[in-house]
Amino acid sequence: MTCTLENHRTELVALLSPVFASLGSEVLPAGSVEASNRILSQDLYAQLPIPAFTNSQMDGYAARSADLAEATPGSPICLPLGFTAAAGDPQITLAEGTVSPVMTGAMIPAGADTVIPVEESVAGSFPDLVRAHQGEPHGSAEFTAPSEPGRFIRTAGIDLEAGALVAKAGTRLTPTMIAALVSSGLREVPVRRALKVAVCTTGDELSDDQRSQGQIPDSNSPMLTSWLHQYQIQVRTLQLPDDPARFALAIDALQEQVDLILTVGGISAGAYEVVSQALSPLGGTFHHVAIQPGGPQGFAQLSQAAVLCFPGNPVSALLSAELFLAPLLRQFNALPEPAPKSYPLAGDVTSPEHKHQVRRGVIKDGAVEILGPGSHLVHDLARADALVHIPIGVSKLSAGQQIETWSMNV
Numbered sequence: 221m222t223c224t225l226e227n228h229r230t231e232l233v234a235l236l237s238p239v240f241a242s243l244g245s246e247v248l249p250a251g252s253v254e255a256s257n258r259i260l261s262q263d264l265y266a267q268l269p270i271p272a273f274t275n276s277q278m279d280g281y282a283a284r285s286a287d288l289a290e291a292t293p294g295s296p297i298c299l300p301l302g303f304t305a306a307a308g309d310p311q312i313t314l315a316e317g318t319v320s321p322v323m324t325g326a327m328i329p330a331g332a333d334t335v336i337p338v339e340e341s342v343a344g345s346f347p348d349l350v351r352a353h354q355g356e357p358h359g360s361a362e363f364t365a366p367s368e369p370g371r372f373i374r375t376a377g378i379d380l381e382a383g384a385l386v387a388k389a390g391t392r393l394t395p396t397m398i399a400a401l402v403s404s405g406l407r408e409v410p411v412r413r414a415l416k417v418a419v420c421t422t423g424d425e426l427s428d429d430q431r432s433q434g435q436i437p438d439s440n441s442p443m444l445t446s447w448l449h450q451y452q453i454q455v456r457t458l459q460l461p462d463d464p465a466r467f468a469l470a471i472d473a474l475q476e477q478v479d480l481i482l483t484v485g486g487i488s489a490g491a492y493e494v495v496s497q498a499l500s501p502l503g504g505t506f507h508h509v510a511i512q513p514g515g516p517q518g519f520a521q522l523s524q525a526a527v528l529c530f531p532g533n534p535v536s537a538l539l540s541a542e543l544f545l546a547p548l549l550r551q552f553n554a555l556p557e558p559a560p561k562s563y564p565l566a567g568d569v570t571s572p573e574h575k576h577q578v579r580r581g582v583i584k585d586g587a588v589e590i591l592g593p594g595s596h597l598v599h600d601l602a603r604a605d606a607l608v609h610i611p612i613g614v615s616k617l618s619a620g621q622q623i624e625t626w627s628m629n630v
């Protein structure tokens with residue numbers, strides 16, 4: 221039975237939505253690499269304000285603005301130095317009639333309400349300084365202008381108050397969001413559990429012994445593993461021979477360990493179609509989707525895991541992932557749908573009228589050059605920049621015609 225791209229997508233949404241919905245959550249250290257790009261499973265509230273305390277925006281002098289109100293170039297004001305406040309020091313107190321050298325990020329001394337950058341002092345740079353408990357402060361600094369209250373002072377909580385919402389459930393932990401969570405005092409983050417996927421490549425031709433006759437390297441397994449890693453998926457791989465009984469046993473064992481089994485190859489019209497032969501008796505659906513490449517497709521719902529079956533040709537396997545899995549993974553990972561860019565076609569292109577064709581293209585000199593349609597052209601796939609969709613009903617596109625292109629997501 222032939223089905224359309226849209227029908228097959230609908231079937232896979234029905235298959236995979238419950239898988240995503242039942243993942244549950246886990247807790248990770250907020251600053252860990254593992255937390256990167258994961259999805260929050262709960263609303264999170266700040267334990268600390270941001271900034272955590274009122275601090276200096278500049279290396280300079282913390283002062284009382286009233287002490288410098290009369291300063292002018294013709295009549296500078298000279299004040300003795302108090303203790304120095306460095307970043308990391310506990311708060312000091314500004315003694316009456318003094319200024320305290322203060323470094324960027326240091327706590328504003330109690331009693332100070334303004335900061336004068338060191339460059340604005342008459343000397344322009346700091347003399348020898350003394351931090352609290354390091355001796356008696358000495359020296360002075362001279363100023364030729366007033367400094368208004370609040371100047372170069374970063375108030376505690378101005379960015380986010382303690383107790384305020386930092387991020388809602390469903391937020392993706394981007395590098396910047398991780399910084400906000402950590403700054404707000406959160407050390408651990410509850411995130412949706414990562415999807416566990418087993419990639420099972422099939423075929424007696426797959427071998428590491430690349431010089432043996434009839435044998436080829438298994439390129440689908442590393443390609444799909446790398447592709448799945450973009451979405452923070454935990455991947456394990458398995459290479460299975462064309463033996464339906466062994467395949468069925470392996471799948472049965474795997475379904476207890478992963479959420480989704482992704483098989484590649486073994487689903488078209490040959491005599492040794494291990495995947496369809498093993499999964500059809502278990503209720504698997506195998507049909508031809510009106511797309512090219514990627515026509516043969518299948519899926520099955522086993523008792524403990526869903527199975528998604530992609531065709532074996534490398535371009536077909538990758539485009540199956542892009543067409544059927546990527547939209548669901550983007551939705552799960554709170555990622556935006558990619559927007560197309562329009563380019564003129566560099567040459568004429570033909571397409572089978574009754575299929576939705578997905579062609580690979582290279583953007584060159586402001587136009588898109590369409591590469592060959594073969595689903596075995598794995599090097600062309602690697603050098604392609606763009607995907608071009610040619611819908612059912614269109615059999616020819618002409619050179620110069622504007623066409624939408626989607627950036628390759630790999």
Ligand SMILES: Nc1nc2c(c(=O)[nH]1)N[C@H]1C(S)=C(S)[C@@H](COP(=O)(O)OP(=O)(O)OC[C@H]3O[C@@H](n4cnc5c(N)ncnc54)[C@H](O)[C@@H]3O)O[C@H]1N2
Pocket residue numbers: 421422423425426436437438439440441484485486487488489490493513514515516530531532533534536595
């Ligand atoms: N009589 C028909 N023959 C074929 C049809 C058809 O409708 N009628 N469909 C063709 C299309 S379209 C595709 S796509 C392929 C899909 O076949 P399978 O999914 O059964 O995949 P295989 O036969 O196992 O492999 C196809 C091709 O890809 C190579 N391959 C497989 N796995 C890997 C891997 N892990 N790494 C690299 N290359 C791999 C394999 O050696 C074959 O060359 O069927 C067409 N035939």
Ligand code: MOO
Pocket residue numbers: 511512513514515516531533536595596
């Ligand atoms: O449609 Mo197959 O996926 O061309 O090679």
